[in-house]
Amino acid sequence: MAADTLTTLMKLAAKRFGADLSQLRPEDDLFERLGIDSFQAVELISDLENEFDIELPDYELQGVKTFESLAQKIDKRR
Amino acid sequence: MLTALELVLAELDPAAHTLIIHSTLRGGFCAGADLRELYHGLQATPPSEHAVQLRGFIDRIHRVMDALDMLPLTTIGVVHGVCFGGGFELALTCDMLIAEKSARFCFPELRLGIIPGFGGIPRLRRDVGNGLIRDLLLSGRSVGAKKALAVGLISQMVAGGEGLAAARSLAAQSGKFDATARRAAKAFIKPLPAAELARERDLFVELAQRPAMLAALRRFVESSELRPYLP
DSSP: OOHHHHHHHHHHHHHHHTOOGGGOOTTSBHHHHHTOOHHHHHHHHHHHHHHHTOOOOGGGGTTOOBHHHHHHHHHHHO | OHHHHHHHHHHOOTTOOEEEEOOOOSSEEEOOSOHHHHHHHHHTSOGGGHHHHHHHHHHHHHHHHHHHHTOSSEEEEEEOBEEETHHHHHHTTSSEEEEETTOEEEOOGGGGTSOOOSSHHHHHHHHSOHHHHHHHHHHOOEEEHHHHHHTTSOSEEEOTTOHHHHHHHHHHHHTTSOHHHHHHHHHHHOOOOHHHHHHHHHHHHHHHTSHHHHHHHHHHHHOOSSSOOOO
């Protein structure tokens, strides 16, 4: 996994949902850590698609819980 | 919301040249039908009456959507955030769509064992290629504003918070044109896909009476997860 992917993802997530970036860990459950629901996750998908210039089909993100695993999904689309 | 749209249609100024539809909700344009309301409404009715109930519900929605679609003025939809299911179908009644970068379009209905029932597929078929429709429908995935622009679903993509200003600018331009020519152009290029809409209503009511939809709705409504169950 590219380190910059994870870093960028966590920065975007922190910015989008007003979280403290220093408190986020790669292994965190991003839904629980950010306190977001599935509709708010859609906002993050748009941010990620725009930032990385990729498409992230929702169905590929089912079961993705951590920042780390989401970063891996992003890398497979880059 | 349906009642609000009916009121808007009843009170439209006949001298107006443009109608802009947008949402002031932070989360997006519209997340679609209230699944909890649909579930509880069906639960409160004997199964033998579901067909009549669903038919009445869908016919009322189609009357509103068709009226919006065929308005003799220019309609502009401004989309941000989620534009899912029935919300997407509402957006598709508009002559032109302006999307902010956050916009996402999705038909999640197959996850519930039904098809979009508010005119979405026939209206989308009027605008874009069949391959994209199959992709949206058969995967249930959402697509962002950039893809929507590339495939011709939206006419403009703008930065976050700029959608309404862009729509007002477009409305001002459209309003300069001769009203008769403008109406004629719209009527010529945007016919109502009446036969497909009728077929869609029948298919929706048929599918919505199957146990699969109620079971999917029950799983969704009873879920307390942040990520409610959807396959």
